[in-house]
Amino acid sequence: MTEPLFPQRSVGIVGYGAYVPRYRLPASEISRVWHGGYAGHPVQEKAVAGPDEDTFTMALEAARNALARAGVSAEALRAVWVGSESHPYAVKPTGTLLADALGAAPSVQAGDWEFACKAGTEAMVAAIGLVGSGMADYALVVGADTAQGRPGDALEFTAASGAAAFVLGPAENALARILATYSYVTDTPDFWRREGEKYPAHGQRFTGEPAYFHHITQAAKGLLEALDMTPQDFTYAVFHQPNTKFPQRVAKMLGFTPEQIAPGLLVPRIGNTYSASALIGLTAILDVAQPGDRIFVTSFGSGAGSDAFALEVTEAILERRDRAPHTEDYIARRTEIDYGLYVRYRGKLAE
Amino acid sequence: MREVWIVGIGATPVREHWDRSLRDLAWEAMHRALEEAAGLQPQALFVANMLAPLTAHQTHLGTLLADYAGLEGIEAVTVEAAGASGGMALRQAYLAVASGALDAALVVGVEKFTDVVGPEVEGAMAATLDADYEAEPGLTPAAQAAWLMQMYRERYNAPETAFMPFALLAHRHAVGNPYAMFRRAISEKHYRHGAPVAPPMTIFDMAPYADGAAAVFLAARDVLPPELPRPAVRIAGSAAATDxxxxxxxxxxxxxxxxxxxxxxxxxEAGVSPHQVDFFEPFDLFGVYVPLTLEAVGYADPGRAWQDAERRFGLDGELPILTLGGQKARGFPGGAAGVYQVVEAVWQLRGQAGDNQIAHARVGVVQALGGPASTAVTHVLQRP
Amino acid sequence: MELARHWRLKKQRYALQGEVCPHCQTKIFPPRDICPACKQEARTDHTFSGRGKVVAFTVVTQPPKGYEAQAPYVVALVELEEGPRVTAQLTDLGDEEPYIGMPVEMVTRKLRTVEGERGIIVYGYKFRPRLTVAQRA
Structure with a gap:
């Protein structure tokens, strides 16, 4: 039977930070180049990392923002964990780069997590365990990706770049307390990338019902039931956002309203930031949430699984929110590029 | 200190010498200088070179060139100070002879840019910067000089043609120099349409990187033979400084x-005042170095060296500069550049400068720079 | 293969770690251990804010080896708030033209890769136009 995870001591988000790169590729550009302009647009446009950006550089900026909000020194971190499917190195952790760049090294856990688009939330559950057990006071988790779709593939419309970082710590110092978490995973071949392959493959229609919808609804229902709560008990909700429709549909299936998911639904404007997708929705919600608001979060990672979280915002949000740029500040910083520049920036001409 | 005299000079034309090597070019220049020295034998060879380890995979040039020139067994060493290598090698030879440690020494500057092409050339040039904090972020010497142009114009409210006179002078003066790479005068129209390198810098604000070798034979006054085929020129002053x-x-x-x-x-050291100087060879690897030098040494007020510069600094002006084309039009042969300056000054002082001859030239000053005057080496040359 | 040269500079490259002179309080970057102002020993770490302004800039169109893929790129002389000047690329300019006096802030970016796709990635400081943060009540 479904049992949610409760830490021994209560844990919360002490600081959070987002990062969205400057460049935007409109869906109409991809449609023009690959589909003669006849394709439907799963998003309006997507965020594209510049040529000198990667998962580490984006994770670093998001992490710097999270630490600034937390008001915690980097030396206080006992874990620096990065979830991504686009780590700059196949072997050599993004976590050590990040820990050293932040000043958290050397007395720290550091490493990388991979679980398609839920690598960041998987790391977050682990960090809750680390802090909740009392082994550590503070842990940093980041979800970041420079997602890539094969040129011409439907994924190319949405595969975007971004990062979201969270400092987890004792609930008494939190800007949002974590009430409980619950995860639901199965072996489901909806989307994968084989070792050495540059671009992922996916199961097209198979990615919907048996994958995305099944895992999110099972995780979400599991957590709601265990907490004896309903969607009406939450002010906001955010679900993994691979395109504009899926999170809207899954919200409706679960009984959440369009208003509840509106502030976190960034996918039309920045695309699917993979490991950052649900988490950057959460940073946008925290940018506007008030003390006492409850937030429901459910990620999804292919292969497949979902992590569900229930949060409650504290008074600390008011004072910490403006210590770093808001998610919308990054989204507002927007320079449109064409497909040619996109191809150059993302190294699609290499080799 | 003993008096030190230049008794022989030699150089190759500055070109893209695709078919010639470092040793081959150096030998030609050394051979000519030795011929003029009327049987004097050098006790040491000072090689000036800045890039051979990067462009030719060759270190240990001193021994290589001594060997190749048939100067077996003599002391030999390479002196490197970026663009000032030539001036600095001359100074080391000068110090050795002036001190009495040596009676005669040969200096040869040699560079082969064309053994590599494209980004490898810029990469080698960038190695003259601070590798960790300038070159690693992607700076190049040309980009750095472009900053100086921008800062100069900004500070002094100077027009975009402020650096033009120095390019025009150099090209005009190179017409009369058979060793020069570009023997063609350019007009304001050419200048204004130069291909951009690093805005606001265009190809007309920087010297072309080229191949060449130049040599100078030095001897103490007291060992000079009574008869020399060419008049000797005295090194009356020598000084180097860094920034x-x-x-x-x-x-x-x-x-x-x-x-x-x-x-x-x-x-x-030479006992010469600035207004007794008959001509000056500033180091124009980048055109902006010229007004900055003229202003620093006091030949022009800050921000004003470009004003009326074509007249003031022309061959008939109050202080002729770049009298045989400078680096801009003669070509910039790296470690040899500072030695070419000396060879050209000796031509002027011997009366061998042809159409570019400065009447009654008695005192010439040459200055080689490594980077934007990161190293500066100045020599005062005097006709007896 | 070039490794240690980049590895030992990581504090400077990732986070603009310099020094402050314990004698005259001059802030020093890059670190040089002898204070350029008072010539006494200075070995106290100081991490710079990363905020500064553009003093000079240009566009590199003829890049050195290893930088071909980035060209043309903007390289600038940036004066840090605390005083020192640094050489760095400007990034994320988008459609903004750099100008003298442009307020910029440090970001950590890929500088280049050593020996192409197989080698290590060198990360370091660049500067971007300061992020506009919306006015909030």
Whole structure:
């Protein structure tokens, strides 16, 4: 039977930070180049990392923002964990780069997590365990990706770049307390990338019902039931956002309203930031949430699984929110590029 | 200190010498200088070179060139100070002879840019900067000089043609120099349509990187034979100075302090005042270096060296500069550049400068720079 | 293969770690251990804010080896708030033209890769136009 995870001591988000790169590729550009302009647009446009950006550089900026909000020194971190499917190195952790760049090294856990688009939330559950057990006071988790779709593939419309970082710590110092978490995973071949392959493959229609919808609804229902709560008990909700429709549909299936998911639904404007997708929705919600608001979060990672979280915002949000740029500040910083520049920036001409 | 005299010079034309090697070019210049020295034998060879380890995978040039030139067994060493290598090698030879440690020494500057092409050339040039804090972020010497142009124009409210007179003068003067790479005068129209390198810099604000070798034979006055085939020229003053290597570490990047220091020390040693100088060879690897040098040493007021410059600094002007084309039009042969300056000054002082001859030239000053006056070496040459 | 040269500079490259002179309080970057102002020993770490302004800039169109893929790129002389000047690329300019006096802030970016796709990635400081943060009540 479904049992949610409760830490021994209560844990919360002490600081959070987002990062969205400057460049935007409109869906109409991809449609023009690959589909003669006849394709439907799963998003309006997507965020594209510049040529000198990667998962580490984006994770670093998001992490710097999270630490600034937390008001915690980097030396206080006992874990620096990065979830991504686009780590700059196949072997050599993004976590050590990040820990050293932040000043958290050397007395720290550091490493990388991979679980398609839920690598960041998987790391977050682990960090809750680390802090909740009392082994550590503070842990940093980041979800970041420079997602890539094969040129011409439907994924190319949405595969975007971004990062979201969270400092987890004792609930008494939190800007949002974590009430409980619950995860639901199965072996489901909806989307994968084989070792050495540059671009992922996916199961097209198979990615919907048996994958995305099944895992999110099972995780979400599991957590709601265990907490004896309903969607009406939450002010906001955010679900993994691979395109504009899926999170809207899954919200409706679960009984959440369009208003509840509106502030976190960034996918039309920045695309699917993979490991950052649900988490950057959460940073946008925290940018506007008030003390006492409850937030429901459910990620999804292919292969497949979902992590569900229930949060409650504290008074600390008011004072910490403006210590770093808001998610919308990054989204507002927007320079449109064409497909040619996109191809150059993302190294699609290499080799 | 003993008096030191230049008794022989030699050079190759500055070109893209695709078919010639470092040793081959150096040998030609050395051979000519030795011929003029009327049987005097050098006791040491000072090689000036800046890039051979990067462009030709060749270190140990001193021994290589001594061997190749048939000077077996003599002392030999390579002197490197970026663009000032030639001036610095001459100074080391000068110090050795002046001190009495040696009676005669041969200096040869040699560079082969064309053994590599494209980004490898820029990469080698960038190695003259602070590798960790200037080159690693992607700076090149050309980009650095472009900053200086921008800062100069900004500070002095100078027009975009402020650096044009120095390019025009150099090209005009190179017409009469058979060793020069570009023997063609350019007009304001050419200048204004130069291909951009690093805005606001165009190809007309920087010297072309080229191949060449130049040599100078030095001897103490007391060992000179009674008869020399060519008149000897005295090295009356020699001085070198350095500045902070990285431009970002300088209080005032436009100050060219080392250029001023080495200039004044050399003139002081020679007992010559700036207005007794008949011609001056500043180091125009980048055109902007010229006004900065002229202003630093006091030949022009700050921000004003470009005004009326074609007249003031032309061959008939009050202080002729770049009298045989400078680096801009003769071509920039790296470690040999400072030696070419000396060879050209000796032509002027011997009366061998042809159409470019400065009437009654008695005192010439040459200055070689490594980077934006990060190293500056000045020599005062005097006809007896 | 070039490794240690980049590895030992990581504090400077990732986070603009310099020094402050314990004698005259001059802030020093890059670190040089002898204070350029008072010439006494200075070995106290100081991490710079990363805020500064553009003093000079240009566009590199003829890049050195290893930088071909980035060209044309903007390289600038940036004066840090605390005083020192640094050489760095400007990034994320988008459609903004750099100008003298442009307020910029440090970001950590890929500088280049050593020996192409197989080698290590060198990360370091660049500067971007300061992020506009919306006015909030």
């Amino acid at each position: 902070r290597l990285a431009l970002h570490d300088r209080e005032d990047p436009l100050a060219f302090t080392a250029a001023a220091r080495s200039f004044h020390r050399a003139l002081e």
